[in-house]
């Protein structure tokens with residue numbers, strides 16, 4: 001922890017990459033490991049374009065369940081500490097998240113308070129956002145305002161512009177990431193001299209390569225995770241434990 005704190009204190013520009021582990025203590029299930037979503041659900045049936053083409057009702061049922069679950073959760077001390085770092089820390093910081101749960105946004109609003117501007121702590125959401133809809137036909141984006149009626153295909157939400165089915169604005173297996181968003185993440189990583197990686201198995205690329213961009217530019221990597229990952233060998237410091245206590249302690 002002492003070495004990690006020294007790296008934070010001396011950094012001139014920080015990029016933070018988070019994964020499902022940062023939201024685990026908020027009650028959002030991770031994907032891999034104990035209790036992970038991919039232990040109980042098959043991604044190819046729920047999170048691919050062909051699954052949506054085959055059975056959009058089933059896919060929407062799963063996302064409506066996850067939306068409901070996330071709505072019950074609140075940001076935890078790790079989200080709040082990262083929002084404080086980005087909003088009022090001494091070092092320019094860019095947050096990048098693989099999470100679609102919106103908890104970094106909520107933490108940013110909580111920390112900024114009424115009348116404050118939370119936008120500097122809004123993360124680049126490289127895998128999309130579960131609370132946004134995208135038209136499967138014309139691509140128009142819309143905030144998911146109402147509850148989705150998953151009774152049948154006919155009751156699923158449709159685009160107000162072209163009437164095609166709406167889908168959650170998340171990245172599915174086999175889809176490419178938004179080049180502007182992932183490009184901005186890699187740019188921030190190259191510019192940073194410290195990459196703080198919190199709660200990701202570091203298995204899913206290209207997001208998992210973000211810390212390498214900082215390292216290739218001569219910067220350092222700090223990892224916070226319950227267990228070692230493929231990134232651990234390349235990190236200057238790995239803090240093993242829960243993000244909800246380690247991240248606030250690191251950034252205090």
Ligand code: OAD
Pocket residue numbers: 018019020021022024025030031032033036047098099127171172173198199200201202203204224225226227229241242243244
């Ligand atoms: P994973 O579920 O693969 O990994 C979660 C990581 O968080 C694991 O390494 C855990 O050890 C760690 N972890 C769990 N609880 C923690 C805690 N309280 N504190 C610290 N660490 C903790 O999630 P991601 O790496 O985010 O993609 O998964 C990457 C992508 O795979 C996701 O964005 C999703 C998934 O398929 C898409 O949906 C496109």
